[in-house]
Amino acid sequence: MAGREGLRPGGRSARVQASVHGAVQALMTRMERGDITIPVIAAEAGVTPSTIYRRWGDIQELLADVAVERLKPDMEPVATGNGREDLLAWAEQYAEEMSSKPGREMIRDVLAAQDGSGAYQCCNFTKQQIEVIAERAKGRGEAFPDVDAIMDRVVSPIMYRILFGEAPDAAHVARLVSGAMELISPALVGEPA
């Protein structure tokens, strides 16, 4: 990712980065994505365009950088008392957030960047959330599938449908969660009460 940690976190650079990120987010709320250009962002941020070109290279890298930051989860998955319900609640919220217009735009921005590290980071954010749910379940003595299995059976289908077709509805998400939980007790796991 361009323009992120690694170079000069000190005063001015950090201020410029924050200002540019803020400008992008502000502009997104009031114009179409196609009208947001680097000169426009620079004006909003009170910065000269060449600063943005030199730090981020092009607008796709900048938008991806902002999107990754916004996709970083800001809280732990809600705890309901058992792993299956935790996963279901998390998956429903995830599907809804990612299906929304801003959600889809952020994913698109992340994937459109040349630098693939943003997508990798987003995937890790998701894994970490699931890890929390899995650890909680195991701490209570429940069996819970591998994180990778949840990625394959729950996260991937949700994301695929958002990217390539129509967003999944709640019933479909519930079916995906059931399908994933079958990995624990293949025959015994029925529908939730």
Added chain:
Amino acid sequence: MAGREGLRPGGRSARVQASVHGAVQALMTRMERGDITIPVIAAEAGVTPSTIYRRWGDIQELLADVAVERLKPDMEPVATGNGREDLLAWAEQYAEEMSSKPGREMIRDVLAAQDGSGAYQCCNFTKQQIEVIAERAKGRGEAFPDVDAIMDRVVSPIMYRILFGEAPDAAHVARLVSGAMELISPALVGEPA
């Protein structure tokens, strides 16, 4: 999709479209994606840049248009004699093609376009291929999962990993296929011989 069927399929327009598509594909084999601009494409195609701007709007729409065309399957899935092996063979080839550098670039191009119809088309190409496998299996009296189930259990995880992480290896694809086939005879389906 811009510049495609619907407007004037007749002589000159078709010739321009073909020429531009050909120029894009030719340029992709000999330069970096970042160096391919509309003026460069126009020169290669022997066309004036404003023609491209007017027909496709911007380079992302054009690249998406070309990518969709290239992602259209050019043959039926190979027939091995049973549905499970057909699916496995198809999935392995799909994963390999989509993981390759050109494959990943085409997917990225399709997803980066504003116009979401390209992604939808690609999803349908895949569904049609799976439909062929499913119909063949059913024609032989075999049970076979729904196309949508295959999309969720096999296609989605492959695509997710390509887009967000590392490409899946053959063993993983095989596991995905096994997981999907379990939907038919939950307890009885073992590993392939």
Added chain:
DNA sequence: GGCATAAAAGCAAATAATTTGCGTTTATGC
């Protein structure tokens, strides 16, 4: 704390891409 160093930002000129108005070519339907 002050000073040397170099990273990052600003500024402005040069280059390149995009848009647009208008004239010309050429599919398409009658």
Added chain:
DNA sequence: GCATAAACGCAAATTATTTGCTTTTATGCC
């Protein structure tokens, strides 16, 4: 064939991007 309008070409105007150079300011060292 002929009228019509879509699509293209051309060139001027606008806008975005790159680049060389100067100035500001973090950062590390004494």
